[in-house]
Amino acid sequence: MSKPRTGVYPGTFDPITKGHMDIIQRATRIVDHLVVAVARNDGKGPLFSTDERVELVRADVAPLVAQGISIEVRSFDVLLMHFAASVGATTVVRGLRAVSDFEYEFQMAGMNAKINPVIETVFLMASDRYQFISSRFVKEIGRLGGDIAPFVSPLVAKRLNEQFARKGLVAD
Numbered sequence: 001m002s003k004p005r006t007g008v009y010p011g012t013f014d015p016i017t018k019g020h021m022d023i024i025q026r027a028t029r030i031v032d033h034l035v036v037a038v039a040r041n042d043g044k045g046p047l048f049s050t051d052e053r054v055e056l057v058r059a060d061v062a063p064l065v066a067q068g069i070s071i072e073v074r075s076f077d078v079l080l081m082h083f084a085a086s087v088g089a090t091t092v093v094r095g096l097r098a099v100s101d102f103e104y105e106f107q108m109a110g111m112n113a114k115i116n117p118v119i120e121t122v123f124l125m126a127s128d129r130y131q132f133i134s135s136r137f138v139k140e141i142g143r144l145g146g147d148i149a150p151f152v153s154p155l156v157a158k159r160l161n162e163q164f165a166r167k168g169l170v171a172d
Helices: 018-027 050-066 080-086 099-115 135-143 154-166
Strands: 006-011 033-039 071-076 091-096 120-125
Touching: 006 018, 006 080, 018 033, 018 050, 018 091, 018 120, 033 050, 033 080, 050 071, 050 154, 080 099, 091 099, 099 120, 135 154
Parallel strands: 006 033, 006 091, 033 071, 091 120
Antiparallel strands: none
């Protein structure tokens, strides 16, 4: 019996979008166990705390877990390759939305391969219907009073709107 393949799908997930969920669902077809790794990344000035982002990702993946799909959600604040090795991952999964993502991701994959050549980076192209979604755009649309329901789960939309109201970020 072969050892289960563990993959890591890292990101800030501020917030998790339907595009992220598409990559998560598809990644579970190529690994036996997926660790969704929520980067602390305080330098990016996230709207949600790390704990809140982990909670939202766990809520969004709960239906998949209920179906018996092996997904774990954890935060990390070390080098990705060190984190991936610590969870026994053989694969890092990255999503690509557009050609503009490729150069950055290509460079990152090269650096990661130098740090740990045993862990492979696998790129999944975003599905057509999700290529344009980014957390940054979702936050901007929501902050300006637009409808974010097509881009995130109902819980995430509710929490985003609450966060904007609490921080006084909603435009008049």
